Amino acid sequence: MKKIAIFLLLISAFFMACETDFEVNASWKEVTVVYGLLDQSQPQQYIKINKAYLGEGDALQMASVADSVNYNPEDLEVKIFKVKDGAFGSIDTLGFVTLYDTILEKDTGLFSTDENIIYTTPSNFFLTNNADEKDYILSIYNKKTKRIVSAKSNLIHELNLDIPPSKPMGFYGIIPNPVVLPLDKSQTTVNWYHAKNGKIYQIIARIYYKDYFYNDTILNYIDWTVHPDPYDGSSEMHYTFEGDVFVNTLATKITNTDITLIARRLSHVELFFTVGSEDLHTYMAVNEPFEGIVQERPVFTNINNGIGLFSCRYNKSHSMSFPSSTREGLAIDLGSLHFIYP
Incomplete structure (x- = not known):
């Protein structure tokens, strides 16, 4: 990890002969900020390249001006080289x-949204010749300043899931008749195999439901x-989804704000x-919120001659159905949110 600290140099005056005026904004220095995550599971790769800025005036106002944070794309030559280790510590280039540059839409905020410039590959050049074994x-290259x-x-190797295609995402057993509250909840465990070069795993469960209106279904x-x-x-990994958390998540995140809603499934x-x-x-660990009096944190970067992060990730998705018992149980527990069964 490279730690970058910014120190303010306090110069003391000797005797009475001293110069008290100094420039807060030192002479301009180019600082390139880079963020990019390679992912061979995606058809294209994206790299975000900006510049740090220092000038007279309001910093927030400067951040809202595209020229303050963006390079002119004509000034930059951006390439990704596929390499492997050669003999005697050398690096062999296999291609590049x-x-x-392209412009992608960006959410509004402090920084300029006029020109959200992203650098992208024309196609995915990773999917040949054991790409995940290479670096x-x-x-x-800045053609104006000659700076590199x-x-x-x-790359992270392919993520292999160990989830049978027919396995459902169930959180209730058989619903008793007559119904006895509270209903017992169950759990569902999903399994996968460790992907080489992977260090951290995250799952997002996107739960779909249909909202029924008089003239529409969404x-x-x-x-x-x-x-x-x-x-x-x-080598084998798993995560268990709990039924109580499932119900509480839906209850917390779904609201009844539309009076025209008839039902949902x-x-x-x-x-x-x-x-x-x-x-x-x-990078994620360093930037996590933390408690304490001292709020200063180390800065992590793996960019040579700049700051930021250039690394890798791998994405994969898997769809699962809900069994009838889970649909029925949810309609009982969250009937106030208009869930119905069947």
Whole structure:
């Protein structure tokens, strides 16, 4: 980890002959900020490249100006090289791809949304010749300043799930007749195998439900996000979804604000698995909120001649159905939210 600290140098005056005026904003220095996560499960790769800024005036106002945070794309040459270790410590280049600038929509906030410039690969060049066994070097060459910013990352190998295709996501047993409250809840466990180079795992369970109106039916969803789980060294991994948490999550995240709603039914769930690298895990850990009097935190970067993060992740999804007992049980427990069965 590279720790970057900014120190204010306090210069004392000797005797009475001293110069008390000084420039708060020192002479301009180029600082490149880079963020990118390689993911061979996706058709394209995206790299965000910005510049740090320092100037006279309101910093928040400068952040809202595109020229303050963006490079002119014509000034940058952005490439990703596929490499492998050669003889005597050398690096053999197996190929490269040039990234081109594009503009993606960005949520409003402090920073400029006029030109959210992203650099992207024209296609996924990772899916050939054992790509996940290679390393990848990001090179950013500024044609104006002749400055090179670089970083290196490997790839996370494919994530293999161990979930039978017909396995449902169930949280209730057989509903008794007559109904006896509270209903007993059950759990569902999903399994997968460790992906090489993966250091942290996260699952988002996207729960879909249908809202019925007089003239329309809308498929909505809420996300049940599982806290990231560091790799524990096991080759076989699992996570257990609890029935009580399932019901409480739906009760908390779904509201009845539309008076025209007639009823809603549980539909299905899609699990989104994300595996992150060791550098990504470190970056997330460093930037987690923490309590205490001292709020200063170390800064993590793996960018040479710049700051930021260039690393890797892997995404995979899996759909599961809900059994009839879970649909019926939810209609009983959350009837106040207009869930019905069948």
